[in-house]
Amino acid sequence: MKLKITGVVPLSPTIREFLLADAEGAPLPTAGAGAHIMLRIPGPERMWKNAYSLVSSPEDHHEYKIIVRRVEHSRGGSAWLHDHAAIGDMLEAETPQNLFPIPLLAYKHLLLSAGIGITPMLAYLQVLRKPFELHHCGKLEDAGAFAGLLPTAPNVFMHTNRNALDLEYLLAHQTLGTHLSVCGPASFMDVVLQTAQNLGWPGAKVHKESFGGATGGTPFIAHLRRSNITISVGADESLLEAIETAGLTPPSLCRGGACGVCETALLDGVPDHRDHYLSDTQRACNSAIMPCVSRAKTPELVLDI
Numbered sequence: 491m492k493l494k495i496t497g498v499v500p501l502s503p504t505i506r507e508f509l510l511a512d513a514e515g516a517p518l519p520t521a522g523a524g525a526h527i528m529l530r531i532p533g534p535e536r537m538w539k540n541a542y543s544l545v546s547s548p549e550d551h552h553e554y555k556i557i558v559r560r561v562e563h564s565r566g567g568s569a570w571l572h573d574h575a576a577i578g579d580m581l582e583a584e585t586p587q588n589l590f591p592i593p594l595l596a597y598k599h600l601l602l603s604a605g606i607g608i609t610p611m612l613a614y615l616q617v618l619r620k621p622f623e624l625h626h627c628g629k630l631e632d633a634g635a636f637a638g639l640l641p642t643a644p645n646v647f648m649h650t651n652r653n654a655l656d657l658e659y660l661l662a663h664q665t666l667g668t669h670l671s672v673c674g675p676a677s678f679m680d681v682v683l684q685t686a687q688n689l690g691w692p693g694a695k696v697h698k699e700s701f702g703g704a705t706g707g708t709p710f711i712a713h714l715r716r717s718n719i720t721i722s723v724g725a726d727e728s729l730l731e732a733i734e735t736a737g738l739t740p741p742s743l744c745r746g747g748a749c750g751v752c753e754t755a756l757l758d759g760v761p762d763h764r765d766h767y768l769s770d771t772q773r774a775c776n777s778a779i780m781p782c783v784s785r786a787k788t789p790e791l792v793l794d795i
């Protein structure tokens with residue numbers, strides 16, 4: 491898809507809203523609440539593929555809306571959108587995918603988000619028909635921007651001190667039939683998911699979406715056994731990006747370690763698992779890796795690609 495930027499709205503010094511329409515003015519594909527869109531963002535040396543949750547109404551076929559935080563040590567995508575993107579610019583995109591749909595079996599929705607993880611929840615709020623309770627954790631400096639996006643309601647809570655949110659109490663005092671949906675940075679998701687697990691929440695009632703793609707780390711070497719290619723993974727690129735730079739096109743979807751689409755068999759080496767997809771047992775086996783986010787603890791990895 492080719493999309494044209496039709497609006498740029500600063501919500502805070504580091505958060506901007508972007509409106510995107512079809513380049514030819516055609517109706518946009520339907521994207522349910524929780525869907526994300528993959529944008530190809532030009533960089534000086536490479537094209538970045540970044541996923542952003544759609545916050546526009548699922549019924550809006552005229553414009554998609556995304557909200558982008560300028561990441562402090564941006565590898566390219568958010569910095570370009572904040573510093574260069576302007577109304578009229580064209581961006582290539584993939585058709586929206588929904589890996590975080592509203593759980594329809596829920597009698598009540600407990601929505602927990604942190605930071606820019608509020609974005610899929612904003613789409614949810616426009617179509618939820620069941621009772622819900624939303625707790626959003628954000629920095630004090632972002633409170634104004636997020637407060638402007640959220641409805642004022644007794645079941646919507648903003649927390650500028652994440653530690654003040656008593657997760658154990660909250661998760662232990664929900665009515666039967668409540669489903670938990672959580673989105674935020676890894677540190678937030680880890681605490682929420684661990685607390686839910688400790689309290690015995692069944693996995694089928696816990697729904698998650700991580701945001702923010704790969705973060706950098708120590709460079710390493712990856713041998714792609716079936717392709718007979720050896721690649722260097724730089725400090726500021728993901729293993730998946732390095733594989734793509736080598737000319738291969740392995741499957742990927744969320745590029746954030748959540749969907750499982752990029753799962754790759756690991757033949758040798760010790761991975762630095764950074765995903766939210768593999769179970770603890772699978773991680774301990776070190777026989778699979780999610781190359782969109784995970785890296786290496788050993789100088790070299792051998793992948794079955």
Ligand code: FES
Nearest residue numbers: 743745750752782
């Ligand atoms: S692309 Fe979704 S986990 Fe890697």
